Amino acid sequence: MPAWLEEIVAEEKLLLPGNSACAGCGPAISIRHVLDGLVAAKPESKIVLVIPSSCWTIIAGVFPVNAFGVSVQLTPFASAAAEASGIKAALRLLGRDDTTVVVWGGDGSTADIGFSGVSAAAERNEDIVYVLNDNEAYMNTGNQKSGATPEGAWTTTTPAGAPRAGQKKDIARIMAAHGIPYVATLALGSVPMLRDFRAKVTRAAEVRGFRFLHILSGCPPGWRYPTSQSTEVARLAVESRYFPLFECDGGEWRITFQPKQPLPVRAFLETQGRFSHLSSDEIDSIQAHVDERWNLLAGLARGRV
Numbered sequence: 526m527p528a529w530l531e532e533i534v535a536e537e538k539l540l541l542p543g544n545s546a547c548a549g550c551g552p553a554i555s556i557r558h559v560l561d562g563l564v565a566a567k568p569e570s571k572i573v574l575v576i577p578s579s580c581w582t583i584i585a586g587v588f589p590v591n592a593f594g595v596s597v598q599l600t601p602f603a604s605a606a607a608e609a610s611g612i613k614a615a616l617r618l619l620g621r622d623d624t625t626v627v628v629w630g631g632d633g634s635t636a637d638i639g640f641s642g643v644s645a646a647a648e649r650n651e652d653i654v655y656v657l658n659d660n661e662a663y664m665n666t667g668n669q670k671s672g673a674t675p676e677g678a679w680t681t682t683t684p685a686g687a688p689r690a691g692q693k694k695d696i697a698r699i700m701a702a703h704g705i706p707y708v709a710t711l712a713l714g715s716v717p718m719l720r721d722f723r724a725k726v727t728r729a730a731e732v733r734g735f736r737f738l739h740i741l742s743g744c745p746p747g748w749r750y751p752t753s754q755s756t757e758v759a760r761l762a763v764e765s766r767y768f769p770l771f772e773c774d775g776g777e778w779r780i781t782f783q784p785k786q787p788l789p790v791r792a793f794l795e796t797q798g799r800f801s802h803l804s805s806d807e808i809d810s811i812q813a814h815v816d817e818r819w820n821l822l823a824g825l826a827r828g829r830v
């Protein structure tokens with residue numbers, strides 16, 4: 526095992542055992558690598574985690590129980606970014622500016638209900654790390670469609686007979702358009718992707734100002750795949766270019782993971798029951814949109830890999 530991976534395996538894990546995440550929860554793996562990655566990058570810094578309403582309100586637990594080895598503040602959807610901004614300002618006044626304030630927000634809260642607050646905090650360039658934990662629907666309340674739900678997906682509000690029309694909101698590009706210092710997309714599907722993931726968390730720890738990390742993580746009950754498959758589904762999302770890994774660092778775009786031989790998007794869609802109703806024509810249309818988005822990104826990155 527390479528030394529960097531041995532160090533990661535040996536880390537003290539800040540998502541504690543015995544928490545109430547579902548079996549195979551993709552975001553549970555992701556949050557461990559966000560928190561532990563921030564600590565590895567800046568061991569002297571404390572972390573305050575701000576969590577708007579989501580599955581993670583439940584997983585975090587009810588006071589005095591806490592599923593994390595860091596301080597946690599639970600908050601309504603719309604106020605997470607404002608609350609994180611206020612916590613950071615208060616810590617600064619107390620002389621504890623080295624504390625990293627992290628929002629862990631779902632796609633419903635970030636892309637939809639809390640978006641005005643997220644956009645305002647980005648526009649003010651608040652010194653916080655905002656993580657979008659994207660499982661592509663309002664999962665805690667039983668899988669309702671959000672702005673981040675992909676085209677064609679089944680949810681309880683977009684049933685198989687009338688699945689999600691229109692396309693997933695391009696939230697990372699929307700955030701980059703705010704001119705913030707750092708935006709990146711992350712997914713955990715393989716060892717090289719873990720390395721890419723951790724490099725982006727390290728970069729987020731180094732940069733000052735508003736940092737936005739968009740993580741795609743699968744939800745076994747919501748996406749309808751077996752609990753053992755979260756990592757494989759994330760790998761297929763990236764290898765098929767359904768979810769490209771890139772960053773926009775100081776305004777410079779770079780594709781950070783180039784699939785050697787891109788898989789057809791069908792390989793990703795086929796792993797999940799939420800897409801099982803799709804016809805070949807519908808899958809072709811999704812493929813065309815995947816290719817369009819990739820070409821747009823490649824244009825922004827202008828060959829930077």
Ligand SMILES: Cc1ncc(C[n+]2csc(CCOP(=O)(O)OP(=O)(O)O)c2C)c(N)n1
Pocket residue numbers: 578579580581601602630631632633634635638660662663664665666671
């Ligand atoms: C204003 C408001 N509307 C509805 C709810 C009910 N609610 C709690 S969690 C949740 C789902 C959140 O979805 P998302 O942000 O994607 O996070 P996930 O549950 O998928 O992790 C909803 C709708 C709420 N808490 N507040």
Ligand SMILES: [Mg+2]
Pocket residue numbers: 631632633658659660661662663664
């Ligand atoms: Mg969600």
